[in-house]
Amino acid sequence: MNQTHAQSGTELAILAEALFLANLLLLPGICFLWLAYLYFKHRHTGPPLARSHLEQTFIASIIGGVLLVIANLAILWLGGYRSANTWVVLILYFTTIHSTLVVLGMVGLSKAMAGSEFRFPLIGRLSFN
Known part of the structure; x- marks a missing residue:
């Protein structure tokens, strides 16, 4: 692993986005707990890119x-x-809310893989700080 790559926080940003998607699609709950652990562990000490993606995915998951x-x-x-x-409610929920979160998670993952920050629309400025 390249030292600058690790220092930039790209791996942690990718992991955060992957956990967000896995929480939505594969292992709900388990992946959220893992994401929450990473968020609370790195929210103040992680590289800026990683902190940005961790915060976005944690807030979006909540x-x-x-x-x-x-x-x-x-x-x-x-x-x-x-x-x-x-x-009616289930179809509306899954075709609007759930699918939107999945698409935004895919965009966030691609941004993390490119080493770029990503802010979710509407909720992107929310913060726990």
């Missing part, structure tokens, strides 16, 4: 989780999981 809870509450409010409304 917002995605909140939106999933809201979708479930909407399903319950509209008649429960046996109602026909369940499919």
Whole structure:
């Protein structure tokens, strides 16, 4: 591994984006916990590129989780999981929110692989600092 490559934080930025996508598509929960661990470990000490990607993916994961809870509450409010409304809410959620997060995660991963910062639209300026 090239020393400047490691110092720039590219590997950690790529890992953050990959964990974000894996949390959405492959292993929800487990990948979020791993991402949260990396965020809290490197949020003050990591290279700027890595900190940027870690913060973006961590915040987007939390917002995605909140939106999933809201979708479930909407399903319950509209008649429960046996109602026909369940499919309307699920299809709307997956075709708008979930797919948007996946596309943004792919853009973020490509930016991380290029060694560039990436800010999510709308939520990109949110910060825990």
